[in-house]
Amino acid sequence: MPSVVPTLDFGSMTQAIQFLMEIDKLKSVQRRTKVLGRQRQENSAEHSWHFAIAALSLAPYAGENVDIQRVIQMALLHDIVEIDAGDVMVYDLAARAAIHDQEIAAAKRLFGLLPEPQREYFTALWQEYEDGESADARFAQVLDRSMPILMNLHNEGQSWVENDIRLEQVLARNTMIADTQPELWKHLLQHLQDAQRKGWLK
């Protein structure tokens, strides 16, 4: 189990500040996606920021039953378990299944650094996001899935090309975007087909 960053006494705020210092490690978790321009891989902390601001920017399209503030909070939290469990690409189905127990343990350790009521609140929000059943979690998952697709469409298909991804994999793994946001999917589908014609997807 990774070591916890030592922290200082901040009275009743000590645990929350210890949590904040520990999750600095998310800035060092590398994703397959690169920043636009392809100078380097993006990390899961900056991806979480990008996802959260996507929620705020696309709020008018979320639907009336979505609480965009909870979606933003899910974005901020959703990848923290990767500090212990690592990032696994959405198309690597075997690795994603294998990592599930590690993510549960990671949530317990990392959110467990917080005092109550935040410990329970953060854990429940992360679990709701993972389950993907509530309207808030579904919109959050649409954004989390859409961000790397949008990045690749503006980045010459970078992570698709580097990982030999096929168009049919992208279509099969993202049916939930089509179900939840048909208008967004209509445009994504057209651009994905164009990407295949350009050789960015097999």
Added chain:
Amino acid sequence: MPSVVPTLDFGSMTQAIQFLMEIDKLKSVQRRTKVLGRQRQENSAEHSWHFAIAALSLAPYAGENVDIQRVIQMALLHDIVEIDAGDVMVYDLAARAAIHDQEIAAAKRLFGLLPEPQREYFTALWQEYEDGESADARFAQVLDRSMPILMNLHNEGQSWVENDIRLEQVLARNTMIADTQPELWKHLLQHLQDAQRKGWLK
């Protein structure tokens, strides 16, 4: 003026997605602060994530008149102007004054990529944060100021040492933390004095 990332047609979502692709550049704006462990400088996108999740983690200390959702939104937005204007350390008073007009122009260009009502909403929220007068903006500024102090306290004073910062500069520039969050300041002050004894601050 920096070029805008070319974007694709997404129907009524086109402008919001163009904005999201353009602000990917915040991931390449370097701060003086390094990630814990000091392998590299942190960038303003991952700092914005860290600040936003600090707001969520420290929400119980915000005070009853603070809307933590608006603080989180300020965190997500507050540094976007740095894409055009660059990051200036809080202790570089001359540079901070000089950059003000550039930040106004940057807000106009970058938030101007969005359609209404987001354009006006993002601009007004950024301006409120900059003005630092509302309770939400004040709590947001406390967190934005506290994060690099907390990072330095857990990172052997890295950006203070590298920039020859004196304890009296940190005290003079952060009186607003003392005014707004006296309990947090009490602990920070003690740790800052310890940091000077260790030679991390002059």
